[in-house]
Amino acid sequence: MPPLGAPARAEQLATLAGLAHERATAPELGSLLEDLRELEEGAEPESFGASVVRVARRDYEKRRRVPSDLRAEMARAGSLAYTAWLEARSAADYEIFRPHLEHRLDLIRAYVACHEPYDDPYDVLLDDHERGMKTADVAAIFARLKAELVPLVAGIAEPVDDSCLHGHFPREQQRAFSLEMLSRWGMDDQAWRLDDTVHPFAVGLSESDIRLTTRFDLDNLGGILSCLHEFGHGVYERQVDARYFRTPLQEGTSSSFHESQSRLWENVVGRSLSTWRFFYPRLQETFPEQLGPVPLEKFHRALNRVAPGVIRVDADEVTYSLHIVLRFELERELLAGAVTPADLPEAFIAKLGEYLGVAPANFVEGVLQDVHWSDSNFGYFPTYALGNVISVQLWERATGELGDLDGEFERGEFGSLREWLREHVHRWGRVFEPAELLRRVVGGPLDAEPYLAYLRAKVEALESG
Amino acid sequence: MPPLGAPARAEQLATLAGLAHERATAPELGSLLEDLRELEEGAEPESFGASVVRVARRDYEKRRRVPSDLRAEMARAGSLAYTAWLEARSAADYEIFRPHLEHRLDLIRAYVACHEPYDDPYDVLLDDHERGMKTADVAAIFARLKAELVPLVAGIAEPVDDSCLHGHFPREQQRAFSLEMLSRWGMDDQAWRLDDTVHPFAVGLSESDIRLTTRFDLDNLGGILSCLHEFGHGVYERQVDARYFRTPLQEGTSSSFHESQSRLWENVVGRSLSTWRFFYPRLQETFPEQLGPVPLEKFHRALNRVAPGVIRVDADEVTYSLHIVLRFELERELLAGAVTPADLPEAFIAKLGEYLGVAPANFVEGVLQDVHWSDSNFGYFPTYALGNVISVQLWERATGELGDLDGEFERGEFGSLREWLREHVHRWGRVFEPAELLRRVVGGPLDAEPYLAYLRAKVEALESG
Secondary structure, three states: OHHHHHHHHHHHHHHHHHHHHHHHOOHHHHHHHHHHHHHHHHHOOHHHHHHHHHHHHHHHHHOOOHHHHHHHHHHHHHHHHHHHHHHHHOOOOOHHEEEEHHHHHHHHOOOHHHOOOOOOOOHHHHHOOOOOOHHHHHHHHHHHHHHHHHHHHHHHOOOOOOOOOEOOOOOHHHHHHHHHHHHOOOOOOOOEEEEOOOOOOEEEOOOEEEEEEEEOOOOHHHHHHHHHHHHHHHHHHOOOOHOOOEEEEEEEOOOHHHHHOOOHHHHHHOOOOHHHHHHHHHHHHHHHHHHHOOHHHHHHHHHHOOOOOOOOOOHHHHHHHHHHHHHHHHHHHHHOOOOOOOOHHHHHHHHHHHHHHOOOOOOOOOOOOOOOOHOOOOOOOHHHHHHHHHHHHHHHHHHHHHHHHHHHHOOOOOHHHHHHHHHOOOOHHHOHHHHHHHHHHHHOOOHHHHHHHHHHHHHHHHOOH | OHHHHHHHHHHHHHHHHHHHHHOOOOOOHHHHHOOOHHHHOOOOOOOHHHHHHHHHHHHHHHOOOHHHHHHHHHHHHHHHHHHHHHHHHHHHHHHHHHHHHHHHHHHHHHHOOOOOOOOOOOOOOHHHHOOOOHHHHHHHHHHHHHHHHHHHHOOOOOOOOHHHHEEEOOOHHHHHHHHHHHHHOOOOOOOEEEEEEOEEEEEEEEEEEEEEEEEEOOOOOHHHHHHHHHHHHHHHHHOOOOOOOOOOOOOOHHHHHHHHHHHHHHHHOOOOHHHHHHHHHHHHHHHHHHHOOOOOOHHHHHOOOOOOOHHHHHHHHHHHHHHHHHHHHHHHHHHHOOOOOOHHHHHHHHHHHHHHOOOOOOOOOOOOOOOOOOOOOOOHHHHHHHHHHHHHHHHHHHHHHHHHHHHHHHOOOHHHHHHHHHHHHHOOOOOOOHHHHHHHOOOOOOOOOOOOOOOHHHHHHHHHH
């Protein structure tokens, strides 16, 4: 967008948000949902009809607490804050962004106040992404992560050598290889596309129209990993029951569950030795000069390198969740007023040092590194780390039922895992709330232990290599 | 879009079209407009307030004749027909497209019937793009064009050599040169963008957010001309009075007027010798190997080459309008049932031979060459040729008032013309209907003669060169 377009876009987004909110909270919709209560109560809770009505009513009941004007103003402020964030980054000047964060914080507080009573104001925000989840439960999980991971990270000696992932890798070949890998995993050209972008994402316009985007850098292989990540999001949307199209059930059930899928495919599958036993010879054929001399084990260790850094999106599996814990804590403190936007840059730096032992070179690398505080609401960040936790819970359950999948992966077969996920997770869309879905699949609540054990094993393997 | 996404998109577009139509035709809107009648009648017709109400009421009154269901079905059918058109082209099989055209023709007839009484059914369609314009007036203009241009084209001996426009022209350099040229014309990077695409277009998201797209081919310079064309559309939207933002006045007044701007800048200015006296040395610096040895006059003659061909979008200025006359006649005959979709490919070929003396190699080059019959309504094609006619009427008037602009163009100055267009055309947005605007600016109605004289002079110059 050209710079002068920003105010117009903010107005347009505000209008759309306000109008959409008006429709979503119209009293007639409430009456229609009331009329359907009998149908809902007479059907099995998991049935299509009962689920559509139940989920639509919960959406309606939460939304109607919020005035359309506030919704519109939140959209307007987010759009303007996003532009200010871009400017602040390019000027490396946090002060350009600060007044926008202050205004957004006022709006977030007003939004939270619409939902009284609550146990914790942050519950309101979390619930937008993780229906039913409580801040206290997240805090408990995150306390476990912090207690285990801070010393684990601090104890890492020399990070492994990952120079084989850097060099000269023409984009077209990275793209061709990624497509080959994803097609083995279940992507096809009838219902999927992969395009180029600055910020990778995945979106399902219908269950038969899955768009992935990625960015291939000429000097490293990160774009391939990013494809594997977006595949996880895409396959979730692809495998939702097609009957749910254009109903409130059509999406993944929560941000954490969505993230669990991207992490499962990117990390648990996509960084495993068995997966690369199949794909690495193909990657070597694609880049014979760069990777021909590099043995599989060295490549695999490089993929799993652990090294604390400043930037969240560049973080490895072990350090990643600590970046999230930091943001979760700061969001709660901002909301409570214990930290102000003026304090935020220093508070950010302090926590980075405390949890990861690193210091940003400037505000762009620090508090301005993420887009989320400009145009998303608070409450989203935690879902990234919860996704990590869930991904390993699901993986343990899947391999418990399917048996060891290494043999299949080594033969380039990924269908068992993909179909297991379809059956137990994907096809249900939003029929079950996240905690309920997790309990149905793994038999219990959120549990950080499998994830922590998985990370400890990863670090041990690296250290002993 | 992946192929399986097409049905979902059709449903989504139908829903949006239906909902938008419901809002645009809501009885409450009619009552509000009635309440404003007094305000309208008490103000000068050109005033902001009176104009908004008048234009909004006319939009409302036309739209409310059409049921939302029909509007939604037209959107659905257009979306599916577009996909079928793509398939038909890639299979070179018109039969894949024919049933879609038949269904769309039924819908167009149903749409026309909503507007009874009318002098000519085609008036209803034309009026969607050229408010108030009558088919009989277009037919009279087009009869003049045909009577003059068919013999003029037939009389052209050998087309001039335009080989200097073909060769090897790296895209990035074409892009940099185009940006330099457009910035001389008035594009800036605060309110404009130029991006790459398959099908060039221009869109104004606000008067401060003008997006142009183009396609640069490695083997010819056509992408530069396409930029000049889109600039004309862009500068119209850019110079609409900023107060009209988000009102019904915000756009150019009609498709013909819009096209007159793109043609004026692409053809009248963009193919003139004086313009290239300034820019050609810069183009030669950009492509010294390819154009260094080519004198300006040779380049200029190549730019103005006339040669009948099969493809409308590749047509030169002299033959272009005949492609449009052909389509206008076929649309009227289809609507009247005088030609059926089954007859269309042969009828298309017959007229191409009669008017231009050329024959397509296959259906892709013939009846399947344009997207318009898949997803636009009939009545749009004529506006391209009317734009040509208007462009020269405006040019005569502008140079009549401003004097000969050659001296300015040779110095790289284009501001007088641009500001004249702002003052007399652009800033008014939709305040005046197209015939009224034309009368205000040039003092009379549509008149093919200036355009025909301009084309005859062009052909004479080429023939005598």
